[in-house]
Amino acid sequence: MTRIKRGYIARRRRTKIRLFASTFRGAHSRLTRTITQQKMRALVSAHRDRGKQKRNFRRLWITRINAVIRENREEGVSYSYSRLIHDLYKRQLLLNRKILAQLAISNRNCLYMISNEILK
């Protein structure tokens, strides 16, 4: 077999990885072996958290809706997020929690009007 040096093959591969980790802190953007490991961990975290992102945002929307719905009920019976969703489903209203939460922040009157409507 003729002698073959690897030349710049490894270096080219590692440069790409180094570019990915170029903004990492400390040794994680300077040392080659650490860079490889940190890129792997970063991609794993990103993959896993793309699924969690959907869960987290839904949690946030539910908490925000619950906060607004519970707040304005001193005079009547205490209304809650669970009852609101139940009434929404009964009236077959397709508003999702994201829209309801954004409504709660930007235009609270609208949310109240919607819940008054579905309460009837």
Add this chain to the structure above:
Amino acid sequence: MAVAHTAPSAFLSIPPQKLSSFASPKTPFLGFPVAVAPKPFVQARALTLAKPTPNQIRCQGDAVIPKEQKWMFDESNINGPDIWNKTWYPKAADHVNTEKTWYVVDATDKILGRLASTIAIHIRGKNLATYTPSVDMGAFVIVVNAEKVAVSGKKRTQKLYRRHSGRPGGMKVETFDQLQQRIPERIIEHAVRGMLPKGRLGRALFTHLKVYKGPNHPHEAQKPIELPIRDKRVQVQK
């Protein structure tokens, strides 16, 4: 739906005068650009992005985009940020400490745990529509008459407060009664701290709780308002 027979329109009241005291976001958060002075609350509008009417455009001018360049401006903010696809996140102006609400509550004859729970909810900001877990959006709470807080059952002599100095044999145990004689503020602080999140933000939130022994507090300049307690069983039944 047992409440369907009551007057439906009065159920969730839309009190316009109350809305200005809500913690609505300070930064303009609508589907179209607004004038420089934001109104305290927004009239109910159609949910679709309305074309900006002339008195609402600040400095955008008449953005006439040539037909062949329209694709470049597909995702721009010419008509305002997209509020239906980006969940609201508070900007710095939305959680300035100097503009937060201050609440005051008298702890006389209130059940310790129920009171602490309400306080923690208000400090964390979970009663607000603008609640964000990573940002301190809550209010400040002042507790007065901390030495008069009550507990039910035999907790007054049986509830133990423990602390450890770190050295072997350094466990110190105290009953509720003894701690109330010694440092009454610590009882409420201990209770509320256990109900706040543990972490950097939780520790910062804890500094928003101010507990005082007597009926006076030095925060008159902040004009604290009465803390609204929704728990019906927080007051000790005599």
